[in-house]
Amino acid sequence: MARKKRGQMPRHVQMPHYLMNSEAWKSLGAIPRAIYLDMAKRHNGTNNGRITYSVREAAEELNIGLATASRALDVLRDRGFIVCMKKGAFSLKVRHASEWRITDFICNNDLPTREFMRFENKTRYPQRKRPVAVVEAFGSCGGSEAIENPSDGSCSGSVEAGSVGASVSVVEHI
Numbered sequence: 001m002a003r004k005k006r007g008q009m010p011r012h013v014q015m016p017h018y019l020m021n022s023e024a025w026k027s028l029g030a031i032p033r034a035i036y037l038d039m040a041k042r043h044n045g046t047n048n049g050r051i052t053y054s055v056r057e058a059a060e061e062l063n064i065g066l067a068t069a070s071r072a073l074d075v076l077r078d079r080g081f082i083v084c085m086k087k088g089a090f091s092l093k094v095r096h097a098s099e100w101r102i103t104d105f106i107c108n109n110d111l112p113t114r115e116f117m118r119f120e121n122k123t124r125y126p127q128r129k130r131p132v133a134v135v136e137a138f139g140s141c142g143g144s145e146a147i148e149n150p151s152d153g154s155c156s157g158s159v160e161a162g163s164v165g166a167s168v169s170v171v172e173h174i
Contacts, residue, residue: 013040019104024079024119032072034062036081040102048107049085054097080115 019025025033035058042051058069076082080103088098103113 011044013037016104019116022116022119023121024081024116027119027121028075028079029072031062031064031068032075032079035069035072036076036102038062039082039100043102043105048105049099049101051100051102052088052097053100054088057097079119080117083113083115 028036038058038061039051039053042053053073055066055069055073058064058073059066062069064072073082077084083101083103084098085101086099088096101107103115105112
């Protein structure tokens with residue numbers, strides 16, 4: 001067991017406010033956030049760009065499925081929190097995990113890139129501009145005892161097609 005020097009802080013993971021207030025962080029779910037913290041826990045100050053972390057390790061550490069862990073790593077990579085420096089594979093004679101760089105930390109004396117700060121939150125399914133038909137009735141109300149309500153422009157009774165003074169128009173809103 002290594003002794004810590006007097007006045008030395010124990011190892012910890014910092015979460016700066018600019019990171020937590022970024023659009024990219026706010027768009028993450030709980031599992032990608034947990035994986036980010038688990039990866040940051042492995043950073044020792046000098047190994048950024050060589051942080052080994054596999055889908056299997058993520059699944060085992062967080063008690064989640066392999067597919068869920070893989071999707072969470074993909075989300076972190078797409079949002080700009082991590083960058084894969086060396087892809088791991090089982091096809092080699094010696095198994096090895098992927099090596100990652102966390103973009104919020106210094107890597108090889110280069111400044112942090114903080115790619116997540118350039119993320120723009122776009123909806124997954126953008127809304128298509130569709131014409132929406134709105135039917136509005138103009139004219140007088142038909143039916144018995146039609147009483148106009150001037151406060152909201154509606155009236156009681158019914159509007160019959162073909163009645164005198166009643167017209168219907170279709171308005172498209174785009």
